[in-house]
Amino acid sequence: MVPLDKTLHQLAWKTNSIFFVFDPSENNFHYLSDNASVSFEIDVALIMKDPAVLLDRIFADDRVRVLEEFSHIGTKDCIEADFRLLFTPNQPVKWLHIKACMLQGEPALQGCIVGFAEDITSRKEIxxxxxxxxxxxxxxxxxxxxxxxxxxxxxxxxxxxxxxxxxxxxxxxxxxxxxxxxxxxxxxxxxxxxxxxxxxxxxxxxxKKKRRIDLVDMVENQLHAYRLLHQDQKDFKLFSSTRHVYIRSDQVRLQLILENLLSNAYKFTKRNGTIAVDLQEKEGKVQIAVKDDGIGIPDRLKPMIFQKFTNARREGMQGEKPTGLGLHIVKTMVEQLNGHIWFESGEERGTTFFVELPKKGI
CATH class of the missing domain: 1.20.120 (Four Helix Bundle (Hemerythrin (Met), subunit A))
Known part of the structure; x- marks a missing residue:
């Protein structure tokens, strides 16, 4: 080794960085620090023989971005990019940061790319x-x-x-x-x-705090509160396939899901309208349907209904101000309980939201 090689060799190992000089016209490395074999888990001799093996180690999405950066290297003072290395599925992701520039003014190295890559996995995790x-x-x-x-x-x-x-x-x-x-x-x-x-x-x-819950009792309690607090305004009904419908799940999340769906139905149902909850037991599952005969959801708003801060938000029938969060929160919590939510609606024909949850819960 020449003294410069020895210096770069020591610097590379002490700084956990890979130094390189690459000639794109000949597609080979004039210099590559031997600790590259540690980061890429490829023998340096193989890399020197076929530099393309390095690209195979980079995540596909990151590879496109890194190549795009290098395509501009002649027009910039230097290029930088972060990328992930792809190993076996069970291995943790490793991140590298590369910084490089094109050499100018050195006849022997004219047009070569010189730079370094450092392991930034810890920084990325933070x-x-x-x-x-x-x-x-x-x-x-x-x-x-x-x-x-x-x-x-x-x-x-x-x-x-x-x-x-x-x-x-x-x-x-x-x-x-x-x-x-x-x-x-x-x-x-x-x-x-x-x-x-x-x-x-x-x-x-x-x-998630799992417990055995009787959905019939939970819904009846919530409907009782609506009936008592909103007397003579709307009719609240509960239908159930059996006297008790038991589910093992998280009570707080279930109450929030039901409260948001009932609140949503209340807001978009006219005075003297009807809001009904239907509970059905299926094989290994429970289906909750919250139905109203309110103003319904226009077709143009349906694709956005579960989005956070959705543009589908509308004022309620009594001027209630929307946040665009309620149904997004409902969908998130239903999915946290390993469930599924969907709806059926037509303008001036009301809306029904369906929630299907596993009986054994989360």
């Missing part, structure tokens, strides 16, 4: 962790901003009715109103706790 944490924080704030409104509205309405009942000495309504306020507060606290967990854990991996 970046992805921070990005994911930031995204989860945003999701948490969006869910809280959307779904805390509903229980606060319920508590406010129940408090107004309670005050009216006390003034008129209508004592028979006081106890159920107190129960609604208490249950709603507890559900809201459960929601806050569950969502705050998702700030620190990926939403798909957040611990």
């Amino acid at each position: 970046e992805m962790y921070l990005t994911n944490t930031h995204a989860q924080k945003d999701v948490a704030l969006q869910i809280l901003g959307h779904d805390i409104r509903s229980p606060i509205g319920t508590i406010s309405a129940a408090s107004s009715l309670l005050e009216r009942s006390v003034c008129h000495e209508d004592l028979k309504n006081i106890e159920p109103l107190f129960r609604i306020i208490s249950d709603t507060c507890q559900n809201a606290l459960n929601l806050i706790n569950d969502v705050l967990q998702s700030v620190y854990w990926d939403a798909q991996n957040t611990v």
Whole structure:
């Protein structure tokens, strides 16, 4: 080795970087530090013989981007790119950062590409962790901003009715109103706790608290609250294939799914309209249908209905302001419970949302 080779050899191993000088006109390396065999898991002698084997190690999507960068190397001072290396399916992804330029003014190396590549796997993992944490924080704030409104509205309405009942000495309504306020507060606290967990854990991996739930009782309790709080405005009905429909699942998520679907049906159903929930047991599954005879969904809005901050959002029949988050949250939570959601709707013919969940749950 010449002294320069020895210097680059030491620098490469101490900095965990790969140094190279590549001649594109001859398609070969004038120099390649031998630690390339560690990063690419290919013998350096094989790389020197056939440089194209390096491209086979790069993820297909990244390969296109890296080649695109190198196509501009003669028009830029230098080019940079991050890319992933492809190994066996069980091996973790490895990230490299490459920076290179074209040599000018050296007759022996005119037109050669000189540069280095460094292993940035640890840095990328930190970046992805921070990005994911930031995204989860945003999701948490969006869910809280959307779904805390509903229980606060319920508590406010129940408090107004309670005050009216006390003034008129209508004592028979006081106890159920107190129960609604208490249950709603507890559900809201459960929601806050569950969502705050998702700030620190990926939403798909957040611990789901499985328990045996009677859907008939859960839906009846929610419909009872609507009937009591919105007297003489709409007709709420419950149909079920059996007296009890049991499912093993996450209670908080199920309540949020039902509350959002009922709230959505309520907003888009005219006064004196009908909202019905139908529970059907199937082989290994439970199907929940929330049906209204409201204004329906126009065809042009249907493809966007589950999108976050969707352009399909509309004001409710009483001027309720939409956020464009409700049905996106419902779809996310249904999928977290290994379920499936779809809908049928026609303008002025109402809408039915169907949720199918496994009986044994998550």
